[in-house]
Amino acid sequence: MEVKKQNKFALFAIIGLFAIVVLLLTDILIGMSNIGFKDIIDSIFNYNKSKEHLIITTIRLPRVLLCILVGASMAISGLIMQNLTRNPLASPQVLGINSGATLAVVIIMVFLPQLGYKIKILCAFLGAGLIGMFVYVIGSVKNLSPLKITLVGISIQLFLSSITKSIMLFNESKTSDLVFWMIGGVHHAQFIHILAILPWFIVSILLITVISNSMDTLKMGDSIAISLGENVKLTKIISTITVILLSSSSVAIAGPISFVGLITPHIVSKFGVRNFRGNFILCGIYGGNLLLLSDIVSKLLKYPYESPVGIVTAFIGAVFYIFLANKEMKRGGVSEK
Template identity: 40%
Template sequence: MYRIFLTYFVGLILLFFSFLFSLSVGAYQIDFVTVLASLFSNQETKEVLIIQDVRLPRAIIGILIGASLAIAGALMQGITRNPLASPQIFGVNAGASLVLVIIVILFPIFSQTTMVYFAFLGAAIGGLTVYALASPGGMNPVKLALAGITMHLFLTSIIEGLIIFHEESTEDVLFWLAGAIDGTDWGHVETILPWLIAGMILALLIAKPLTLLSLGDDVAKGLGQKIGWIRIASAMLVILLAGASVAVAGPIGFVGLIIPHIARKLVGVDYIHVIPCSALLGAVLLVSADVLSRFISFPSESPVGIVTALIGGPYFLYLARKGGK
């Protein structure tokens, strides 16, 4: 219990400082004292406007999406008992991205709020397709990875083809496809906040059954759990969390793959702790990665997905080399 408490304590400290750096670092540098004062100021100075209208919603989006993708990855690894499962590897992100690009081309009049529903549809299609491809003959980590990467590349190639033939209506999509949270505002926060909060709360409610399911189907059945309903509920939550995240920030990869592994190392296999710990560490990772992304082509912005890919790519190869163990 001491180790779990220490993990949460250190995680909150890291989140606090990464949050402050997110508000401070940029083309216009602002010191920490001014940042803290600007958060509670009613004045319309340059610093206050930058903090309250630009960087604060961006940092909050980073926290929400980082937490959501990490929880989605934890849920996927729990229901499949496959350590390589994640929204990106399972095709959830790519499916949501494809449907959103199609909607942008065909129906550009749809609002951001409406786009979330199309993201849910695409996430479901992508995830179910990869699951169907990997399931016959038994699903193992390497087979899942191959099916997921194949589907990801296939859907991505379709997206790129659509962009080539519709350059005028998709000029802003390429940056979004790399996974980016810069340019987000309070409207984006309002759009996804209800969905992500609901998904996180529901994930905590199924944490105990999910822990039993992770021990094996026979054990879960013997303890009276309805494993079919647990998997369906978890899959719906993955679609909810990952779909809403993609609708705003694009297909940010590897957060859902890396963080659940770290969380289980730190707090054990009980999902009562794995889920909140994953949420906390996922928020820390994405907000910190967003800060680092600002230095790649400073003072210009770079997609945060570049940083998560640089971190997650080697980790994915490490897991695949070990057979996902």
């Protein structure tokens, strides 16, 4: 049985990695400038600073790499939250964590625009951390059901969104840039953005790898995990910190791209891999795939012009969320009590 599970993981990991290569190359090929597959190969092995090579190395390659990093970050953070809360509707976006990071970044962009990406990321950490802590405390003190915690998160998200939009309303000169950023996009990607998000991604992966076995035990419930010798409180703290690191760094760079963290864990759950470590690796792979595919669709919507990738993920995610919520309510997976 164990060998069969390992074979499933290896199979879907290989399929996912192959899909990433295909989608990455496809994404690089699509754009206003005519780029061929030969240009991509030459830019790697025979770089000559031609127009095509510059477009590939300075615009399109950073864009697809940022897609992979942000998609993986949001998917893994969604998986952690769904396991942590045992709530299939949970994600950083639904529980208001992304909104906290968004508000913090908008404040910086409007009032302190001269500050760099490192400060934006730190402020996003602060905003997301405060909201994550608030939702966690409310849920723990009131002993709320998964559905009620979700409703609290959505209420906080709407409240913070109204504050964010009010700031934008009274700063119209900067509204156009903010609106495009708030929809969520990777069109502006540069290697400096990759370098800004990569350290936090690596730290997060190391943290979640350390507690992956504990996350498996936590699925059985807090009381059973404690009886088996697990430090439940420490596991939850590290998990929450990991979610904040992944989602906040992604929001600071690419904006609040919606629903990748909700959709991907449900796709991966169909693969039949039961251990948390295997699932979070697959979520990283398929989260990157989902955002790459969404980026390709966003390019084709108004070709040769582009739309923000957040429009595509929001549309797919809204339909998926309604379907999922209805399914969970019918089978009693999300209790109203």
